[in-house]
Amino acid sequence: MATPSTLCCAILLFLFPLQFMATTTPSCPGDCEPIDADDNDRFHFAQNLEFLEAEFFLHGALGKGLDAFEPELAKGGPPPIGGRRANLDYLTRRIIEEFGYQEIGHNREIVRRTGGIPRPLIDISSQNFAKLFDKAAGYNLGPPFDPYEDPIKYMLAVYAIPYVGLNGYVGTTPCLKRFSSKQLVAGLLGVEAGQDAVTREWLYKKGDEKVEPYDITVVEFTNMISGLRNELGKCGIKDEGLIVPKELGAENRTTSNVLSADPNSLSYPRTPQEILRIVYSTGNENRPGGFFPKGGNGRIAREYLYNDQLRGL
Numbered sequence: 001m002a003t004p005s006t007l008c009c010a011i012l013l014f015l016f017p018l019q020f021m022a023t024t025t026p027s028c029p030g031d032c033e034p035i036d037a038d039d040n041d042r043f044h045f046a047q048n049l050e051f052l053e054a055e056f057f058l059h060g061a062l063g064k065g066l067d068a069f070e071p072e073l074a075k076g077g078p079p080p081i082g083g084r085r086a087n088l089d090y091l092t093r094r095i096i097e098e099f100g101y102q103e104i105g106h107n108r109e110i111v112r113r114t115g116g117i118p119r120p121l122i123d124i125s126s127q128n129f130a131k132l133f134d135k136a137a138g139y140n141l142g143p144p145f146d147p148y149e150d151p152i153k154y155m156l157a158v159y160a161i162p163y164v165g166l167n168g169y170v171g172t173t174p175c176l177k178r179f180s181s182k183q184l185v186a187g188l189l190g191v192e193a194g195q196d197a198v199t200r201e202w203l204y205k206k207g208d209e210k211v212e213p214y215d216i217t218v219v220e221f222t223n224m225i226s227g228l229r230n231e232l233g234k235c236g237i238k239d240e241g242l243i244v245p246k247e248l249g250a251e252n253r254t255t256s257n258v259l260s261a262d263p264n265s266l267s268y269p270r271t272p273q274e275i276l277r278i279v280y281s282t283g284n285e286n287r288p289g290g291f292f293p294k295g296g297n298g299r300i301a302r303e304y305l306y307n308d309q310l311r312g313l
Helices: 004-024 039-062 090-114 126-137 151-159 162-175 179-205 218-233 272-279 299-311
Strands: none
Touching: 039 090, 039 151, 039 162, 039 179, 039 272, 039 299, 090 151, 090 179, 126 218, 151 179, 151 218, 162 179, 162 272, 179 218, 218 272, 272 299
16 A cells, blocks of 8 residues: 555656646747637638638649539538639649649648638639739739739749748647647648749749730749738738848848748748738738638638627627
């Protein structure tokens, strides 16, 4: 039979690792700071971006979206607006087709592990991209920008999407509680980063080319898009084009910027608020628009809309 002193030691030995874990668990770094949410909510928020990428890539490469492959993943959500097959060369089409299949896998795994969310209404029409590129340029482009017209325009449109999802995964990782969640986000982040790197390298090779019919080069367009996302996100520089001043290049030694990263060459994090401001194209996480005309789905995105409605009561 255990003595009182033996029991006391056993309890202390049990409690010590718990106390150690509590004090060494990384704190979640709040308007530019992460929000309080559980792991499933965070993946449900990210799935809005995964839906957007899946629909844009699949439609661009194949002329059909998620409903043609695994419609059950949409959970009854409405089909996207305006998606169509892009005029792509063979190599670019193969790249984008692969990206599309990868996004099917991402959505499937999020649904399998967390239950998932219904697909929100997504606008990938040429008209929506035209508004986005007008805003980036600071004036109305003529004729309106159409991402489905040729490979360069399509890849510039791609430049506008996966990087934001990458930022979201970097930002949410320190806030995750379960090991299985960290394992999942590592797998998702690796592929999102790869997609962004492939896109940036593709565009970098054509950096000095003029994007017809505009008197604007590929590099200039990337700088405009990145500048707009920084402006909409409202949390400083977390986005950089393909050519930067040397003081923003890797180790302040190069102007090339094939990968966007901070002064220590680490990926930039973004919070859900920042991401909503960017993908809504409104600079306001409470006001939907852009790629999500009726807002994103899941508790995080819907609470921002709900709280804004309450303020109007």
